[in-house]
Amino acid sequence: xxxxxxxxxxxxxxxxxxxxxxxxxxxxxxxxxxxxxxxxxxxxxxxxxxxxxxxxxxxxxxxxxxxxxxxxxxxxxxxxxxxxxxxxxxxxxxxxxxxxxxxxxxxxxxxxxxxxxxxxxxxxxxxxxxxxxxxxxxxxxxxxxxxxxxxxxxxxxxxxxxxxxxxxxxxxxxxxxxxxxxxxxxxxxxxxxxxxxxxxxxxxxxxxxxxxxxxxxxxxxxxxxxxxxxxxxxxxxxxxxxxxxxxxxxxxxxxxxxxxxxxxxxxxxxxxxxxxxxxxxxxxxxxxxxxxxxxxxxxxxxxxxxxxxxxxxxxxxxxxxxxxxxxxxxxxxxxxxxxxxxxxxxxxxxxxxxxxxxxxxxxxxxxxxxxxxxxxxxxxxxxxxxxxxxxxxxxxxxxxxxxxxxxxxxxxxxxxxxxxxxxxxxxxxxxxxxxxxxxxxxxxxxx
Numbered sequence: 001x002x003x004x005x006x007x008x009x010x011x012x013x014x015x016x017x018x019x020x021x022x023x024x025x026x027x028x029x030x031x032x033x034x035x036x037x038x039x040x041x042x043x044x045x046x047x048x049x050x051x052x053x054x055x056x057x058x059x060x061x062x063x064x065x066x067x068x069x070x071x072x073x074x075x076x077x078x079x080x081x082x083x084x085x086x087x088x089x090x091x092x093x094x095x096x097x098x099x100x101x102x103x104x105x106x107x108x109x110x111x112x113x114x115x116x117x118x119x120x121x122x123x124x125x126x127x128x129x130x131x132x133x134x135x136x137x138x139x140x141x142x143x144x145x146x147x148x149x150x151x152x153x154x155x156x157x158x159x160x161x162x163x164x165x166x167x168x169x170x171x172x173x174x175x176x177x178x179x180x181x182x183x184x185x186x187x188x189x190x191x192x193x194x195x196x197x198x199x200x201x202x203x204x205x206x207x208x209x210x211x212x213x214x215x216x217x218x219x220x221x222x223x224x225x226x227x228x229x230x231x232x233x234x235x236x237x238x239x240x241x242x243x244x245x246x247x248x249x250x251x252x253x254x255x256x257x258x259x260x261x262x263x264x265x266x267x268x269x270x271x272x273x274x275x276x277x278x279x280x281x282x283x284x285x286x287x288x289x290x291x292x293x294x295x296x297x298x299x300x301x302x303x304x305x306x307x308x309x310x311x312x313x314x315x316x317x318x319x320x321x322x323x324x325x326x327x328x329x330x331x332x333x334x335x336x337x338x339x340x341x342x343x344x345x346x347x348x349x350x351x352x353x354x355x356x357x358x359x360x361x362x363x364x365x366x367x368x369x370x371x372x373x374x375x376x377x378x379x380x381x382x383x384x385x386x387x388x389x390x391x392x393x394x395x396x397x398x399x400x401x402x403x404x405x406x407x408x409x410x411x412x413x414x415x416x417x418x419x420x421x422x423x424x425x426x427x428x429x430x431x432x433x434x435x436x437x438x439x440x441x442x443x444x445x446x447x
Contacts, residue, residue, distance in 0.1 A: 001117065004030060006098045007106035008091055009446035015086030020094050021446055022080040022103060023111055028067060030101050031080040034094075035065055040080070045069035053082065055097050061090050075111055076118040109443025113436065116428060123428025123439075124153050124385070130443050131215065131381060139214045139264050139372075143379060151378040156427050159200045163420045166193050170413050187403050190412075194400050197419070201393045208386050210372045211379030217259065217266030218367060221293040224303035225314060229331040232350040233303065233359075234258060234271040262360060263369045270297065299366065300326045301359070306347065307335040318343075327362055380426075384439070388422045395419035 004024030010017070022031055032040040037051020046068050053060040064083040073079045084090055099105060107113075109130070116126045128147035135141040146152070222230045238258040256271040270293050294300050300321050304314060318328065328345035333355070346362055349355040364370060380386050399415035424430035 001114065003104045004102070005106040005110055006095065006103045007111070007446040008095060009081070010086070010091075012088060012091075013086075014088070018084050018086045018091040019446075020082040020084065020091065020098065021106075021111065022082075022098065023073075023075045023077045023106075023114060024103075025078065026102070027078040027080045028069070030098065030103055031065060031067075031082065033101060034060075034097055035063075037065070040065065040067055043067050045072070048083075053084070053094055053097070055093075060093055060097065061085055074120070075114040076120045077114065106445065107441070108445050109440030109447060112443060112447055113440040116436070121148075122150075122153055123431065124156070124426060125150065126428070127382065127385075127439070129447065133444065133447065135215075136217070136266055137214075137261060137264060143211065143214050143381065146378050147381070152380070153427055155204065155378060156423055159197060159204075160420055160423050162193070162197050162200070163416060163423070166190065166197075167413070167416055167420065170409055170416070187406075190409070191400065191403060194396055194403070194416070198393060198396045198400065201389060201396065204380055205386070205389050205393065208380040208389070211381035213265060213367060213369075213372065214379065215381045217268050218299060218363070219268045219270065219297045220299045220301060220363070221270045221272055221297035222301045222303060223272050223294060223317070225311070225317075228303045228305045228308075229350060230271050230303050231256070233301075233329075233331065233356065234269055236350040236356055237269055237360075263364055265367075265369055265372075267363065294321060297325075299363065301329050302326055304328065304330050304339060304341070304345075305335075306330045306332045306337060306339050309338055310340050327359070327366065329359055385426050388426045392419040392422035395422065 002025065004022060004026040006020060006022045009019040009021040028040050034053055034055065035049075035051050036054055038049045040049065043049055044067075047066070049065045049067065051063065051065065053063050061084045063085075066079075066081040066083070068074075068079040068081075070077050082094060084094055095105075112121075112126050112129050115121050116123060121129075125148050128144045132141060132144035132148065135144055222233055224230055234256060237260055239260075257268065258271075259266055259268045261267070272293050302314075302318055302321065304310065318326065328341065328343065330339055330341070330345050330347045331349060333347045333349045334351055346358045348358055380389060395415045395418040399412045399419070402415065403409075403412050421430055425435075
């Protein structure tokens, strides 16, 4: 934290402008040593200054230099941003010049890491910065912005405050049992409070699936026996000839993927090889990949042919997929009805403009995509956060269970403290150094 660090903050390649960012105690001093224009040590904070970068007597580039003094900066340290002409050579030359002057090359995510360690942002907000950079749609961007604004942190802190009140009440009862004007902690008055906390945590966990949908999209596998029209469905949904379509059964030997945006959400479709018994070695591999796609998919579209009777193999396939995870889609509705199926299904085709409309509507309804749009977008959105929420919930549930079994409050208190600490790890109010290093290594350089 005593070093002055630097990195290229813009994407590499040819462009109009490149930005080299410095942060640390000597940022202004070192930048001033290679800049000819105004004296950067005397300019006002948050100003942009015109001049040139020099390596000794050699002019390197004409630049604009932004000077931002601590503590009102991204890292709460002095920050300088050199806006040079875009291009690999010029940008690299300025970066190497700074390194020669004693600046250290920043590690991935080190600017944001310093913002966290210096108390400008919490861990949820830091992770949201990276989410904003990699957002794949408007809703993912909006969710990241909401988290950066502290709305999710506020929800976590409210739950922690409830736990703190419970912990404080227990501590007073244990340490000062002779006091008569404090509320005596009993099973009867502690259980409702713990169950209220459990309900709050469960609400965040229930909403976490929405965060995953917004951030990563929905993975949908299209499965069925050969020649039922899976590849045609994929091509129609994507509005492009992504998969090869022929009348020959077994044309698709490998998975073919493509994505669309539905109601603003990313839907990742996976067209799989036809599932059937086969002696063809290559086709067997394709069938195994299809089964693997089913296990990893959020939703499986089991495709049937309207013109064929339901085979025993198709019945087994349907039964092998949980009801909540599958949609039965009867394709080729333009052909004669010969299908015999005794559970809800959707019918359509790939020939007419609205042939797959009902299928799209079912996907929207199955994941309540319209409801997600109307919520506040403050969702837990990654595995680390969700795992800590689960651990916190388990700790509260253990406390409730032990209390109902008649365990002493002093024993129950251990689980309550654990729940409080797990929630603190989500926001970064308690953390391990190894976790922080690993987390920020996933950031890009210069951020």
